Amino acid sequence: MTHPHLPTTEAAVTAIREIAREYGLAMAVTDDIGADQTSRRTSAGAFTVLDPDGSLPHEAFIELGGSPAVTVQIFPEDDAKISVENVDFHDVPRDSAPAFLRSVYSGLAYVTGRVFPPGAWLTVPLPGDETYKEPIQRVTLTPWLARAIRS
Template sequence: MTHPHLPSTEAAVTAIREIAAEYGMEMTVTDDIGADQTSRRTSAGVFTIVDPDGSLPHEAFVELSGVPTVSVQVFPEDDAKITVDNVEFNDVPRDSLPAFLRSVYSGLAYTKGRFFPPGHWLIVPLPGDETYKELVTLTALTPWLSSGARSS
């Protein structure tokens, strides 16, 4: 299955807004617009608005209410960082955001623990055999993460 193309940060925020409405959640959005405002443009001079190619970078930070706690940082470079109950998924393609969030909110995401090597993983399956997996430290194992545990 292909993901919908989200050509801009604004399109990604709109898609997240639709998912929040679908699952009955509140959301807050903080926009950073301009090369001197976005997190990956630290070398940009003060009041430098556009990138060297003339484009205007736009980054957004979205927080969603509810359980699990979810935040999404959408970058101008077509990727995002999604944090689910303090577990960070870096470099998620912007086009995968809707499927990722639906997997989390619909109950498809789960944790898997092993005795050896020890550790728990948060696994977020997406349509089309795409899966994201991140290590969960034992200190970060929240009630929501524990409730979705499967043994290996």
């Protein structure tokens, strides 16, 4: 399934704001605008606002309240890093971020694990064949991760 195209960071923030409203979540957004402000433009000189192509990069960091603990960092390069209970999903396409969050908040995300070799993974399925899976690094699962275990 294709996701709605979110042409800008602001469009992605608006889509995530709608999901927060739908699930009754508090939301805080921090915007960084300009090449000298965004995290991936560390080589930009002080007060260098535009990228070499003349564009104005816009990055947003979003914190969503409630359980699970979720943050979303949207980068100007059309991707995002989404953290769920401190499990980081890097390089999620910006267009997939709303579907990713909807999957988490609607209860579709789940934890799987094995005894040997030991390990646990958080899996977030999206509509269609898109699935994200990351290892859980901590020894003790948070209450939300423990509730999401499937055998």
